Amino acid sequence: MSLDELQTEMELLGEKKFRAGQIYQWLHQKLAGSFDEMTNLPASLRARLDEEYVCALPEPVRHLKSAVDGTEKYLFRLPDGNVIESVLMRYHHGNSVCISTQAGCRMGCRFCASTLGGLARNLSPSEMLGQVYQIQKITGERVSHLVAMGTGEPLDNYDNFLKFIRLLTNEKGLNISQRNVTASTCGIVENIRRLADEKLQITLALSLHAPTQEKRQKLMPVAHRYELNEVLDACRYYFKKTGRRVTFEYSLAEGVNDSDADADLLAALIGGLEGHVNLIPINPVTERSYVQSRAKRV
Numbered sequence: 001m002s003l004d005e006l007q008t009e010m011e012l013l014g015e016k017k018f019r020a021g022q023i024y025q026w027l028h029q030k031l032a033g034s035f036d037e038m039t040n041l042p043a044s045l046r047a048r049l050d051e052e053y054v055c056a057l058p059e060p061v062r063h064l065k066s067a068v069d070g071t072e073k074y075l076f077r078l079p080d081g082n083v084i085e086s087v088l089m090r091y092h093h094g095n096s097v098c099i100s101t102q103a104g105c106r107m108g109c110r111f112c113a114s115t116l117g118g119l120a121r122n123l124s125p126s127e128m129l130g131q132v133y134q135i136q137k138i139t140g141e142r143v144s145h146l147v148a149m150g151t152g153e154p155l156d157n158y159d160n161f162l163k164f165i166r167l168l169t170n171e172k173g174l175n176i177s178q179r180n181v182t183a184s185t186c187g188i189v190e191n192i193r194r195l196a197d198e199k200l201q202i203t204l205a206l207s208l209h210a211p212t213q214e215k216r217q218k219l220m221p222v223a224h225r226y227e228l229n230e231v232l233d234a235c236r237y238y239f240k241k242t243g244r245r246v247t248f249e250y251s252l253a254e255g256v257n258d259s260d261a262d263a264d265l266l267a268a269l270i271g272g273l274e275g276h277v278n279l280i281p282i283n284p285v286t287e288r289s290y291v292q293s294r295a296k297r298v
């Protein structure tokens with residue numbers, strides 16, 4: 001809940017309005033995982049909240065740490081049994097968490113393992129926040145950056161994702177700068193345009209992955225719904241409205257989209273656009289046949 005919603009809730013419970021501020025601080029700054037921890041609330045109120053509301057962080061069930069660069073991967077279990085992944089990356093500019101926005105995904109990108117079982121359900125704003133809060137709590141280190149590039153398509157869960165961004169960047173919460181937030185999308189055109197109109201300062205990352213409509217359709221079923229030109233027009237609109245350069249994600253698969261001709265087509269396609277290209281050697285997925293491009297090719 002936003003602070004306003006919490007205040008309304010307190011009024012409905014016949015409580016003083018200032019209680020909302022206390023609870024908000026417990027939830028979003030002290031990262032409480034239960035009402036019991038909210039020790040400046042009367043015991044009677046805590047008991048009532050416990051009966052009528054839910055305050056819970058996702059339960060960590062597995063944790064992996066890379067021996068190469070210290071990147072940490074968390075598997076969290078949600079109350080309904082779904083499990084989701086989040087990743088912590090430490091950079092010189094701060095700690096960045098990559099969150100999931102859905103349990104599963106229905107977008108069907110051919111190179112992606114997260115979509116193999118389809119979409120289970122959307123995550124709520126609190127389940128997205130919970131991944132960040134839990135990681136900050138476990139490590140004891142401040143999270144300063146966020147990328148929504150884990151499982152799920154954030155713009156396929158638009159309202160929850162937007163509410164999450166507003167809570168995450170709220171000055172009474174973790175107060176992460178909007179400029180440190182990146183939303184990655186496979187290209188849901190109408191929602192890129194909607195996002196552009198929200199007056200946010202977050203970065204948009206478009207999963208482009210191919211320089212032509214034909215090739216993109218082979219890699220990403222969503223490309224059957226939107227023409228490449230429509231998607232790029234929406235990116236231009238995003239830059240125009242926000243002044244934020246778009247990042248173009250380009251996963252490289254050997255012999256698929258990594259030829260010199262592909263590079264030339266890519267340059268011609270987005271050359272005039274304010275943006276960055278992020279080249280990513282594809283992560284091989286057992287169920288698919290794609291092979292990572294060699295370093296020299298990248």
Ligand code: SF4
Pocket residue numbers: 105106107108109112113114115150151152153185186
């Ligand atoms: S939108 Fe993202 S999570 Fe969904 S299938 Fe595509 S790459 Fe995977």
